[in-house]
Amino acid sequence: MNVIEADIKKFSYDGNDKVILKDIELNIKEGELVVISGLSGCGKTTLTRILNGLIPNHYQGQLYGQVSILGKNISQYKNGELAKYIGNVFQNPTDQFFANIVEDELAFVGENLGMELSGLKKRVDDSLSVMGIENLKYRNINSLSGGQKQKVAISSTLVYDTKIIFFDEPSSNLDYRGIVELKNILEQLKSLGKTIIISEHRLFYLNDLYDRFLYMKDGKIEKVFKKGELTEEDCKNYSLRTTNYNFLLSENIDNSQNVVEDIRGVGISIGKKRINKKFKYKLI
Numbered sequence: 001m002n003v004i005e006a007d008i009k010k011f012s013y014d015g016n017d018k019v020i021l022k023d024i025e026l027n028i029k030e031g032e033l034v035v036i037s038g039l040s041g042c043g044k045t046t047l048t049r050i051l052n053g054l055i056p057n058h059y060q061g062q063l064y065g066q067v068s069i070l071g072k073n074i075s076q077y078k079n080g081e082l083a084k085y086i087g088n089v090f091q092n093p094t095d096q097f098f099a100n101i102v103e104d105e106l107a108f109v110g111e112n113l114g115m116e117l118s119g120l121k122k123r124v125d126d127s128l129s130v131m132g133i134e135n136l137k138y139r140n141i142n143s144l145s146g147g148q149k150q151k152v153a154i155s156s157t158l159v160y161d162t163k164i165i166f167f168d169e170p171s172s173n174l175d176y177r178g179i180v181e182l183k184n185i186l187e188q189l190k191s192l193g194k195t196i197i198i199s200e201h202r203l204f205y206l207n208d209l210y211d212r213f214l215y216m217k218d219g220k221i222e223k224v225f226k227k228g229e230l231t232e233e234d235c236k237n238y239s240l241r242t243t244n245y246n247f248l249l250s251e252n253i254d255n256s257q258n259v260v261e262d263i264r265g266v267g268i269s270i271g272k273k274r275i276n277k278k279f280k281y282k283l284i
């Protein structure tokens, strides 16, 4: 069964004539994991905004074409109704929280979607436990790391048991260990039967997860790769990042490996006033 069917002839944002997307026909099956990649500005985020209904609900523009979600045209959904079926994990999860405390945030999402208060407490606990973050339940969201915030954002999509989850560059604020954890989470969500759509530049952690890989260029889907088809050669040809774990060093993301061991001749000044002498400092 297709959970999303899109036939986008043309899209441009209000106030700008530039055509951002054109001639995109895309159906996504239930339980599929689809990765969308391509150079910065090619339209990945815009496409996901159309597929998840944020366009036209939150971002206005001229959309020529048809999009239906779970068999119903997006224009037939009431305001806010799509949140029952679609969860979003934004690039910077901080943008999507309403409450200060983790438990309140998840409860808020459930209440907002009209869930019965009696069952809500358990749903909140279950959602935290799927992500393994029961220990964060009473924490202030602002005090959490990027990876922890992301897990809270994912948990919040589980409270109502949304069928489709969109991720926009989910690895961008994570270190290597965080990305490996993210990969495990995606595997778990997939095994729960979720449909997952990920816009991403970093590919190594998705290489054995994707069912379909879409390469976008200038607002179009230029090439579609089925499970396992994307090769290193393709990545080079399309200027994509590596799919290979072994080339991780070229991604330069494991910051823990780049420890500064020796600092010499560093001076600190405010305006013209020197506030320390040059020093030599060795870290252990």
Ligand SMILES: Nc1ncnc2c1ncn2[C@@H]1O[C@H](COP(=O)(O)OP(=O)(O)OP(=O)(O)O)[C@@H](O)[C@H]1O
Pocket: 013, 016, 020, 038, 039, 040, 041, 042, 043, 044, 045, 046, 047, 059, 199
């Ligand atoms: N809200 C907006 N209003 C007007 N133009 C926008 C808006 N959001 C994005 N654009 C424009 O649409 C084009 C595609 O942007 P989009 O964010 O979809 O690309 P992307 O592939 O996700 O890029 P990145 O890899 O940098 O995230 C860009 O030219 C961008 O400037």
Ligand SMILES: [Mg+2]
Pocket: 044, 045, 046, 168, 199
């Ligand atoms: Mg983007």
